Structures are given as structure tokens and as C-alpha cells.
Amino acid sequence: MSTRPGLRLTLFLLLAPAVLWLGLLIVLPHVEILILSFSERVAPRIYVFGFGNYLEFFTEPLYWRTFARTAIMSILVTALTLVLAFPIALYIARVAQGRLKAMLLLLCLLPFWVSELVRTLGWMMLLRETGVVSHGLQAIGLTGERIEFLYNDGAVILGLVYGGLLFMIVPLANALESLEPAVVEAGFDLGGSRWIVLRRIVVPHAMPGIVAGSIIVFMLTVGNFATPVLLGGKNGLWFTEQIYAQFITRFNWPQGAAFGMLLLLLSSAIVWAGLRLTGQSLGTTLKQA
């Protein structure tokens, strides 16, 4: 009996970092933001409870259009990342052996040793009017004048796909690695073409990895700020910019809080829909990631 208080104390101490982390850094701010989002300013420094901030979102087309654009572009980026990452992951998981496999994973990881901001600036140096690509095209005579590749949707998508690739490759490669080689051979042996084996055996097996990677990339993309701002410029129009503008430029914290909550709802809803659509459960998906 005498050990029980000691045991409790140990348990408490062990749990404390996790509880503090979740409570102080995640739950508390979100509760604060939720409360803030329902307060309307009626006079300087006087706030009352109301839905005005949310109504503002639906009545001002710029807000909900940016919101919808962010959602659609993020889905597009996730899909593109998946299509690009799949063959890479397939190669890493099924073809590469030993040192080569480790090397390839390291190569995917390498860009993440520098900050996102620096990586994005790197893209800017390549794509801007006086940048490497523009100069290169002039040098080989494909164009007579400078070309601006920055500040359009293509540049934004490029940057976001680049940033998401690693987070798609790792869960995909994990999922593909567990596929028994004999199962693939059996698929061919029974008369399946490459396409049939891919569609009916490899992809269904990799589904938990596909969903896990897609969720991660989608979340990162929707919540990204630097890449759309730097590569998209004025045309970036990412919803995080609206949140930033409300909090920092307009100093309208309640409005920014409402946008923040809406973004959280959006990403949760799309993740939920994705899970339902593919018939995966969050549990198995998280294991894969």
C-alpha cells in the first residue's frame, strides 16, 4: 500500500509533459480562439457575443472564394504529389536494395535540412524574370525576352508539391515495402498485365500509405503560408494570408479567430471525407504514417 502514492507521483510526472504540451499549446489556444471568434466589437474595446464574424465570411465574396480556392488547390496539390511520389516510393521500396535504398531516402530528406523559407527563396531564384530558367531559355534561343515564371498558380503548386513530396514518399514506401514479392509475381503469373497488377494488387495494398501521405500533405498544404505568399505574390490568395491579414494588418483578432476556426473545420471535413471515400480508418492510417 505504501508504494501507491509513489506510483501515482511517477505516473503524474511521466504524463506531465504530454498533458502540458496538449493543454497549454493546443487545447488552450484553440479554446481561446473559439471564444474570441464569437465576440463582436460593438464599440472601441467593447465586445459582445455574436456570429457576426462568421456571417462576414459568407457575405464577403473575397473571403469564401479564397477559402474555396485554397481547398481546391490543396486537393490538386495532394493529388499531384501522390502521382509523383508513387513511382519514387515504388522504386525505393521494391527495386532499390541496401545502401542505394538508404541513399535515396536520404536524398529525399536532404532538402528538409534547410528551412522552408530558404527552399522557397531557392525556387524564386530559379523562376523569377531575371532567374536561372529565364536566362537559360534566352541563352539557348527559345525566347528573345525575359519570362516571369513567378506569381502564378503554377509556381504556387510547384512549390507546394515540392514541399509535400517527402511526406508522401515515406508513408508510401513503408506501405509498399510490406507487399510480399510473391504476391506481385502471382499477379503476373495468373495473367495480369503491369497495369492490372498495379491497379488490383499494388495500389489496394498501399491504400493505408496513400491515405496517410495524402492527409499529411493536405494538412501541410492547406496551412502553408510562406510558399503561396512568396511564389504566388499578390496572386497567391491563400486562406492563411487572410488570417494573417486579420490578425496582423487589420488588427481584427475576432475575425482572424473565426477564419482560423473555419480553416480547421475545412481540413477536418476534407480528411473525414477522404477517409470515408477510401474506406480507411484513422487508426490504420496513423499506424502507416
Add this chain to the structure above:
Amino acid sequence: MAQSTDLDLINLVKRFGSHAAVNDVSFSVAPGEFFSILGPSGCGKTTLMRMIAGFEDPTSGDIRIRGRSMIGVPANKRPVNMVFQSLALFPMMSVGENVAYGLTCRGISRAEAEERANRMLERVGLKGFGERRVTALSGGQRQRVAIARCLVLEPTLVLLDEPLGALDLKLREHMKIELKQLQATFNTTFAYITHDQSEALVMSDRVAVMNQGRFEQVGSPRELYHHPATPFVASFVGETNRWQGEASAASGGTISVRLPSGAVIQGQGKVADRAMLAFVRPEAIALAQDPSALGGLPNRFEGRVSAVLFDGANSSLLIDTAGFEEPVRAVLPQAGPLAGIQVGAPVHVGWTADAMKVFAA
């Protein structure tokens, strides 16, 4: 012209670097035959099978199925289907989808494929299992799904790569009989590879014994057992006593072998050489309490039981025998005057010259 063989391998060679995994193998399999390739692990039998299936390309030689060369034909275009060692059922599909998979690959409509898959499942005794997950099946049922998945495609040849290896003993004994029956009902040619001599002997019409990339002998199970062509076959197929010695005299197929102890034993062989190997099956050794009962045998010795290895019908005796370095192994008599023989009991052993096969080592 009607083709009289389903499978012909002609001087087939497969090298990995300088190592020849399959070294100049030729054989033919007749339609409807159950042909086994028996060999220890690493003898090249799996490589051989993977070349027939189309997963490996031979270095040289030809593989012909019903007379048509398979060189350059990809695995998914060959009239050959394989039952994998791990079975390799598709875990993402139901039992019915597993069996229908090959049919849909051929462009047969989903409805017809499903119907034919269900009929096949019925024939292998899995009626009504179509909707189940493959993970929900027992070992024997999974086995039958793996075979049904091949047979539904009506292949010229079914390859089986040690499919019974993962099963427990009782089920393995049962599946041996079931496989043989399935093969007989469908009258499909089976090529079966295994390292288990009992599987090969029980099921096959013909067995090829493979060692270090080559075929040592091809023949019926009885031929292999009773008339092994090489010392490897004699020792690999079935239990046997094995003695080393040198030839001391030879006449008309009978060779006398002098053991290191000086004892001389007589057996049958073709070549007399300085180093000889002699093999006698335990069941060919006659036992008697009284030496006069063994009077007519050319090989007669006196010994003492050193161990009784009881294993039901496979029980044996180890007998310390004068002149032999290792104990002689004989079948434990479980009826007659020697039934219930104990360790330490004196016993006389003997065997005919016919029962002993002698080879140059």
C-alpha cells in the same frame, strides 16, 4: 502432329555470375503426369521452376510447352500457373475474387468470371466460400484456393513450389492425398518441387532427384527407392545405412567391400574402385535370435541392440555390430519372436547381396 509432351526442357542452364544454379538440365513431362523435382535446399530447383514460370531467363537452353518455345514469353503470357510456397493469395480480395482474378485478366466479364470461380470453388470443396476474406481461412483451405486460382485458368501445366511446407504434419499428410486426387480429377499436368522425399514419393508418377544444379536420376518413386543410380540418390531418398570401404573382389555384378575394420560385405554394383560406398535400407536387414535362421544370407553379423527408436510404424533399432564403426539401423520388429526387444539384447543381423547397393565414392 499431336504433341506427346506438355513440357520439354532442353539443356537448360542458368548462371548467377560463375555459379551455375541450373546446370544442363533436360527432361520431358507427359500430359497428365505428376512430376516432382526433389532436392535439398540450394540445389537449384526453385531457380528451375522460376524459369519455367517466366520469372527468370535461362542463360542458355530452351523451355518448350506443348512444343512452343517459351524463351522471351513473359510470365503473364505463358500457359503455366504457379502455386507459390507462401501461396501468395491476394489479401486485398475475397476468396471468390482471388479465383476470378486470372479470368478477369483475360477479359472475361465479371459475371461469368464469378460464376466460373464459384464452380471451381465447389469442385475443390469450398462451396459458399466466395465472399470470405482469405485471411479467415484455415491453412488447408488457403491451399485449395491457391490451387483453384490456377486450375480455373485451365493451364497446360501447374507448377507447385513446396506448397505444403508451411502446414503442420497432420494437415500435410492429408493435403498430399488431396493434391494427388485433385490432380487426378482435373487431369492437369503438375510439376511439383520439394525437399521432402515423402511428398515426392507419395504423390508423383515420376521424380527427378536434383543436386547441385544437375539431375542425378529421373524415375518412378519405386525405381529411385529400390534402384538408385548414384550414391546421392541412395542416401537422399529414404532411410539407409551407409558404409565406406574398398572393393576387394568383383564378379558378375557382385562386389565385395572390405570395411576399415577388415569385415567384408557383399552387394551389387557396377564399378569396383578403391573407395566404395555401400547402402542398405533398414527394412532389408533381417534380424534373428538364432544365427541358423539367417543361414542363406551372404552378409551375416552378430550384434547387440544399442537403442530402440520408437516412432510407431517408423520405429527402428540401432544395433552395435562387430566390424561396423557406426551402429546398423534396422526396422523394429513389432510382431513375432523379436517383438518387444530391449536395449542390450544380443541379436543376429543379415542381408542379401541384392539389398546392398555399392557405388564408387
